[in-house]
Amino acid sequence: MRLPRLASPPVLLVAWILLFSLLTHEAGAQLPTGVAIPEPGFRPIASYEMDVRLDRQTHTVSGHEVLTFRNATIHPVTELWFHAYYNAWKTDGSTWLRLIGRTIPGDYPEERLAWLQVTGAEVLANMFFAREDILETFAYIQPDDGNQLDQTLFRLELPRPLPAGGEVRLKIDFTTKVPRTFSRTGYIDDYYFLAQWFPKIGVLTDEGWEAHQYFPVEYFADYGTYDVRLTVPSDCIVGATGELVGRLEIHGDGTTTHHFRQEMVHDFAWVAWPKYLVFNEQYEFLPGHTTEITLLLCPEHKKLKDRYLQATKYGIHYYSKWFGPYPYTTATIVDPAFNSGAGGMEYPTFFTGGAPLFAAPGVLRPEGVTIHEFGHQFWYGLVGNNETVDAWLDEGFNSYSESRVQDVAYGPNHESIRVFNLPIVFDEVEIPFKWQAAPRYRSIAEVVPLDIPSYLKPRFAYGGNAYNKAELMHWTLEGFLGWETYREVLSTFYEEWKFKHPKSEDFFSIVNEVSGMDMTWFFDQLYHSADVVDYAVEGVSTRLMGEPHGSLQRPDIAPEGGPEWTPEIRGTDPEARQIQVTVRRLGEVTFPVEVLILFDDGEQVVERWDGLDRRYTFTYERTSQVEKVIVDPRAILVLDINRTNNSWVRTADRRGTGKLTLRWLFWVQSVLEFFAFIS
């Protein structure tokens, strides 16, 4: 189809650029540029000024960065360590490729590959250094595994030691070859998503450099100001960390420069794609606190605009209300292009969502991923834990927070399937957010404790451990301490550790401090070990004044040689029964639990058991019978790996059994008819 003459692509392009430039300029004029709420005592450690150019012909980004690095430790430093993440996909045998079991060129053709090449490195003059070229000191290092094929970490030596508190400025020239999508960065067609793409300095601590080779886990960096000029083909719509500064600069060679700036962040990512739809909204999330939300939306997801924006607003509102105000002036959501592999990832003030073509109401996509990735602005962005080592400190915290927001804002999620690519939603099957992490955690529950560094965890257990177990720990702590106390724990943790790098022990201290309880026993069992929680009802026995008269035992947990399952009590004397209710601890973890016992005369007893012994029996003398026993009736222990054995009901209710069996029977009958259709 030909376009009308006046609407030819170049005319449209120029018109669009002018309009976008005008709009963004006006929006920028109303707000300060790229600042955050001032943080008393905050001093940047690693700030970058970058000027780079995207070449779509060669799939490269080239230019330079000027890094201002402050030695915030108590020791002088003589060399600087940098990440070159893209080199994980440069050579066969890199640690990243080894760990995921892939090879070059066996698994990846050349077009998929990537690299980051440093072409110049010089120290710029300041009060500590004279200008000096240091490129010849460049060397790859492999401190984690000695793998000489790995080039994801390099060092530069300084001409002289940088004293504690001193600053150095380095100009680094580099070229980045963009891959065909690895690990949520890369290009497909004319879509470019750039993350972990520039030479990025590691974190210097009093103990030395905290910088690892690239493992298939996430990242760690210091805070600073990112001031980045991106020159891209003029048809590109660009989104990035921070706020657009000034007008777009349109060049005669068909390129345009977009200038972004953001203070108090520890990373910078960006996206460029001609096809994006752009939506902006000012949002006052708490009285006196406003941020500008920008949504970059794929045309095929136009109908999801409101769902994306509303989810982001819920995220900003509840995280700010519960933990502390969102301090940045922008939040940019990227709806990633289909197949770009960029979905569901967080970067400061900038994050990616993701949704299928047909996103059914009732199934929280894109809401869940949007809230989750926004939530990382707090747990990762603001509270900057080392994701490479303690991923649970952001993923677990954020999975819990995200679930809580969804629960409050939307109610339960629903089961759905896709048939012929179209969704079918089952309103009857509600998935409670409190429990949604349980199945995935249980599948790997005893594989590895949380305290093993993330990059050393087995890959198959990483998600179930760092995300799901950690989320369930939070739900358990909330249930145990109460929401108000736990919210205070989290807001205190946020307040004390924002723009810093907490470790797990820092969180434990705050839990103890705020709750006023020593919760070491909890973290010893659930953080430092892979033991599991499993409490159960063993059985109820009835004795008619001294004479055994029947028993009820769960067959799956009854002691060897014990009485068998007897579904009915055969007592005839309605008076003076001695009733024994026995509960068990099947897991290694001990936890105080409540036991609810309901008698058939309607009386209800709630017992409190310290949960220490393997078995405990509650004894009663009364004329009524036990109708129901529930261990942990308030469902505090969401870490319990088997909830089904937590209850026992004397009178069988077979309606559910009948319903499920009938449904299954009907499905199988229909399957048989489809088989018959072949005959």
Added chain:
Amino acid sequence: MSIITALRKGIGLASRHWRALLVVYVFNLALAGAAAVPVFRAIDAELSHTESAEQMAEGFDWLWFEEFRASRNPGEELSVSLAPWQQGLAPLIVNFERYVRGSLRRDLPSPLIWLGILYLLITTFLTGGILGLFAEEDVRFSLRFFFDRAGRYFIILLGILVVATLAYWLLWDVIGTAWRGLVANVRGEATTEWTPVLLDWLGALILVIAAFFIHMVMDYARIAGVAWEKLGLFPALLGSAGFCLHNLGKALGLFYLTTLLAALIALAYGLLVRLGGGASTGQLIVMALVQQGFILASIWIRMVYLGGQLSFYKGVLSVPISVRNPEKPRP
């Protein structure tokens, strides 16, 4: 003969021989029911004496279900195949998609595949009885007559089943696999999901049209095999193909009109189950009756296909077909 007349006659034949329908239904229910017994026991052992029983009766206890599924052993594939989507119209839609994509054997647990194969053989046998009944103008249903005809035609129908299986294999495993590969390649490089989705839908449409065509040709082969008892397998297949090609418009029209009727019945079932629900035992019984009514209707539709096509075949050839006179001219 018009396709409306043929369909009307097919409906008449299927309805008149409702006893034959019951025979097929008994096999369907017996096989599925036998498979359901261990499933019932497994669910009952885990659910009926827990606090989840009430919640499951009145809605759905997702956590209980996840625990149930996770606690199954590898040998309990039948109960593992229990799924939350097995409600309403969804099982039919899922089964239809699996049929269209030829993935029934990939997506089902092996005990159900064997059960399906057994049922396939049984229905092949019973189809002989149904066609024998339909072919006779004035015969009244009797089990003896039904099973006599079933036995008489079983060998040729089995041969047709083998050929049909080969045709489906070609369609689903060769053409279908190639198409899936194409879709996967396109999907890998697309920046919009529309491209692979549209391609996938096109592939599904091609597969369903082709599968229906195979089914139709095989139906006429079965009819020819019954009509001319002495006809061999390949003459029956060739005659069927020739008949279908010579009468393509009407043959397809009749087939799709019957398919439309099947779709309407499925929709009616979908509406009924939406209206249903409730947790009482009585409501469960009503739901079970509605479900079994639909299964009966499905078998009835299969008989309508056969009856309508047989009537059409007779009408086009303008000769009465009777197994009592096997010397009729060959098509």
